[in-house]
Amino acid sequence: MRSLAREGGAVARWDVARAARPGRCAGAGLAGFRDLGTGPVAVGLVPRPAVTLVVEFGDGPFSVVDGSGRQHRGSLAAGLVPPGGARLRGEGVTCVEVHLPPPTAFRVLGIRPAELAGGVVPLDALWGRDLARLREQLWAAPSWRERFALTDAVLSDRSGTGPSADPEVARAWHRIVAARGRIRIGELAAEVGWSRGRLWSGFRSQIGLTPKRAAMLVRFRYAAHRLVAGASAAAVAAECGYVDQSPLHHETVAFTGLTPAALAGDPGVTVDDTGWTDPRPGGR
Template identity: 55%
Template structure:
């Protein structure tokens, strides 16, 4: 297990030794002595938190507190409204591509409506069973394997999203949020109204919102890497540094300088070492869509 230093605290961070067999799934294991009311930074994925330790993670949201194993749609933490806290927290955190989230969760990300939802509400007794099984095994690699088995079974039994919707999502991700959104419908041969409606209902957010989150995520990680805000703004499609500042403030409630030091961003290179490096899963091509 690696160690991530946050102030006086040291987080334990573990990664799977091999990629998940389910495209669109990445995960990491965390052992955190004190979360200390840390800001959740929005991310363009569905977050699945599988808690199994003696401590209980708590998310303080605008709608109240949620504890234990949780699910949240893309953009969790928008506006800086969500903080995480807890003592002696142990969990597996899973990032689900919105393309596979409906199949895995059993509901569309749109049904989450931006809220943080207890996993028990979606999976019932199965949520308790996976928590017990994760606690019973002694190694993180076994926990990752158990999680993969669960997600693969649910994914195989769940409904897929439309191929056109999946293709549009991966175009946005591959372009770091700079893809011309108005052209996506033409490229898949659908009307704009149809693509916007299907995208929103199946992935949980409209295409322009998806592109904004993807672009922000790309820019935020470059800020964490130490690049200057003016350079990041110019290189990631913002009109200028003020535009970047406004977007970061709207999404996180903080300035770019503050966001660059947020632990939940700074830990990413350790917890998700392939972030942004692998080719997008389910690489749909127009030739496939029109056959």
């Protein structure tokens, strides 16, 4: 989930597009964002249960400032839990955003999602000339449909460059997503035929989160989707399996720095949810 807001408080206007059909890269989701307003934009990188790639090809400056104040320029790869306070800043931002389930990201990026450590890595450090070529092609493409096809081709070509996740880890991840995070870890371990300790270790080394933290993140993403759709905090808490509104409030603040009410009313979060209409994060 991202939070987008125009610097100075005015609402940003966005052209938002979503790939109409699945591509060749398993589970990848693609969306396009173009800022139609004037003036700089600040984008908070809020965690979601997917590795996020942002391929920018606009005219204006584009960078990410992390929680420590370090600035990273250009296209990026962000882990499951970006560093607190990280913000994307730019003007005339135009980009294709890709969400990859961690087992798929493992193969496409050539590194384990755990190696991102929840942080932000320049995408050119991972893709080199492939990224430069893709940005040129995206700039020249006349429509989002062509841009999505070009991006999907690169993802497909690179899907064998990295190692594969253990089948048990991949199966457990997709099971967590299918259950919207509402699954007991002992039950999950039994399903894949591993001990709790082995599943815990496999997730930490290959996904970058423990199974419990991954389940919390998936559940939160669905809860955020429901809040933005207009459901009350009480209804969302009941629907998503929280004991009451207090844990929902705690997780929302922990993941986003916003209360549930503020999250639901954030105009940029609404823009993001428009681009990602499927509420099953990481499973696209």
